[in-house]
Amino acid sequence: MTEENWQKRFDELSGILLDEMNAEGFWTGELSSSALGVAVAVAALHVHDKEAHQSAIKGGLNWLKKHINADGSFGDTPQSRGNVSTSLLVYAATNLYAGEDEAIAGLQAKLSKYLAEQGIDLQSSQVAETILSHYQKDYTFSVPILTMCGLCGIPEKEAFRPIPQLPFELALLPRNFYRLLNLSVVSYAIPALIAVGIVVFKKKRTNALARAVRGRAIRPALELLRSLMPESGGFLEAMPLTAFVCLSLVEAGYKDLEVVEKGIGFLKRTQREDGSWPIDINLSTWVTSLSVKALRSKMDTVLTPDVKEKLVTHLKEVQNKEIHPFNGTGPGGWGWTNHSGSVPDGDDTPGAILALLQLQPKSEVKKQVLAGCNWLLQLQNKDGGLPTFSKGWGRLPFDQSCADLTGHGLLALSACMEAFQDEMDRSSLKGYQRAFFRALAYLQKKQRADGSWLPLWFGNQQTDDHSNPVYGTARVLTYLKDVSACSWIDVTTRQQLQQLILAGQQFLVSVQNQDGSWGGAKEVPGSMEETALAVSALSGGRANAACVAGLQWLDDCYQQHGLKASPIGLYFASLWYDERLYPLTAYLEALGRMQTT
Incomplete structure (x- = not known):
């Protein structure tokens, strides 16, 4: 594929993404039946x-x-x-x-x-x-x-x-x-x-x-x-x-x-018309933040000011504004859906923060962004990492800190400091910086010897242990790359980030399949989600050939199978799901990142 073809595919997919937006002005997606x-x-x-x-x-x-x-x-x-x-x-x-x-x-x-x-x-x-x-x-x-x-x-x-x-x-x-x-x-x-x-x-x-x-x-x-x-x-x-x-x-x-x-x-x-039920009503906050993220620098050519305003209004409306009865956390966080049973968590909150900063001038979203980041500070565990729902629950895996959420939180805190450091009082800024460096130390500790990180809420059914180092590494790398682009980062921290990024990228290159795709690990059949996320993580680096091969595989897969979703998500302990918008948003982000490098 040439860059001209990348742009054509991006335009086509962004049109599909707009068609997926609901009448209220945000995305709901569709979870697989269970x-x-x-x-x-x-x-x-x-x-x-x-x-x-x-x-x-x-x-x-x-x-x-x-x-x-x-x-x-x-x-x-x-x-x-x-x-x-x-x-x-x-x-x-x-x-x-x-x-x-x-x-x-x-x-x-x-x-x-x-x-x-x-x-x-x-x-x-x-x-x-x-x-x-x-x-x-x-x-x-x-x-x-x-x-x-x-x-x-x-x-x-x-x-x-x-x-x-x-x-x-x-x-x-x-x-x-x-x-x-x-x-x-x-x-x-x-x-x-x-x-x-x-x-x-x-x-x-x-x-x-x-x-x-x-x-x-x-x-x-x-x-x-x-x-x-x-x-x-x-x-x-x-x-x-x-x-x-x-x-x-x-x-x-x-x-x-x-x-x-x-x-x-x-x-x-x-209950759905076909008689089935999904595992959850939807992941609307999550897929909305993924959709905004996917558009990146091309957002203004895809979303009108009116559409962006509707998205911002929606995200502001679904931010938690009181002590939540389910997990006892304070106001400021976001859960995964706009429905009342949603609980604020450590992945949707960074996603919403970053989406708001992309969608509107910082002065228009300052209150919500700072409230969200302060919520993340309260969630951070003693080990420096971020858990999903509750601080200090470490006995069972799904309550522990994890690399992908910590990387996401790290980027949200960094973006907030980038936007508001001149407006923050000295004490608050120091608190953000302290949380940032504790999270970075956690990621340094959790990067495995081969350069990979493991995610918590995502896996691969075809790996021996159902883990997904490709997903975890691709997510963390993309977050770290965006952090390193912030101007407030000093030389020493930038060098630490680059060391982590280089080791992670070497891992991703080493596990790419011969056909250009990525699965959950080496020689695991590729999926659109994992391949696109790997391309995003490697874009702009030394692995351009691997990225081009990945985009070619994505193009071939798309032409043969459409936007085929794969069961890579984990929910309620170890219950698998797929989400219709995952391949679309991941593919769009990969195309966008490749065109801006």
Whole structure:
């Protein structure tokens, strides 16, 4: 491809991006449908009122019939290879209807064969042993899976005996104590801790003292759960989490609670026309910030002043303006979606900050940008890194600091200092600088010997350990490159950045596939997302040939398959998803960066 062809492709793709913008003036994207989400939603609707929800249940079951893999399994997305967890949950849901529907019985028979081939004995406690062994000490996902199986009659006898008791009573302690406790679930799963913990308590045999203590904790725990539920009725706007909560509460004897009523209403409203559910309603804040970032220096030729104003207005409106009831963080952060169940986090907040600084003169967004950066300062962990939701939760991986979020936060802080350092008081500026250098030290420590960084919320299903060093490295490198372009950076810091960048770029070049693409690691088949992100990270450096080869592969892939999304995202522990706008925004950013170097 020539630079002229790059421009033509950029113009074409930017037109597609504009067409994807909704009537309110921002992007919502589209998450892949989820067999796991369908299974849990069907079970929740069944136990709540089988007759009243007959149409929704039928739609979900029909979707499952159409999307079973050839080997009798289900994966997290229609593109995903099968896995035991999702297949087991679908088996449990179909167990509710296999006796009255021959087609469902046939589907379940295929699932049974697949699970048997994976060494799963559906008639014994070996089911629990397998699931608990897979997720180890993290009960965020394993206990809800086993609980749903038990509630659906898998296995028939003593299903709850091997299920660990989630200590739901500990959620009643002050929030500051949470990170010190052995909660066995990640910070964003407190609703599951409460609801699933209560139903396991109700169904499982325990000693009299434990029953007395936990029994007294149920009512206040349910009140806490009610206080955590957003107006939409969807915990985190997540279908599986909300369905697990509703299923558990109904089976525990609390069908008439407001939490259940609103949760069931959420599930009914979010079902798609094809009968499926995604894992979350959308990632609108995230894909909007990615879309703005993708346009970069060419933004003024693509977005009119009116469109930019609508985007800024939207981002200002969805910024959190009070102490958030879910994770207790102060005002200033952004969550991943515009819906009420969104929780401020350490990746969407930098994304929104950077988008605002791109879209409007700095004086127009100063208040929001400084509030967002101050929120990030409060989130930063002692190790210098940024976690996702809550400071100081380090026991389980999804609560720990991570390189990609830290790199994103580093860029946001740097861009803020670049814009406002002359207007900041001495104390505030020193605080920003201190946070910046602590974050930079964290990234230096976390860069692996081969020059790569690992991301937290993204992976690759085809790597041996499902990690994605290409994604993590490409993201961090792009952030560091943009940081190094800031004028406030001194010579010594710029040299430190260049050392990190050079090592990371050498890694990316070393793992490029022979066809010009990048997958999650060396010799892993390429995807549009990973290839485009790698090109962005390498652009303007010494690897121009690798970038040109990557763009050629992207062009060939686009002409053959269109903007094909890949399941590289991770959600709710280790649940995979793909997002329709990921390949588009990544491809646009790569083209834009190559044309400005």
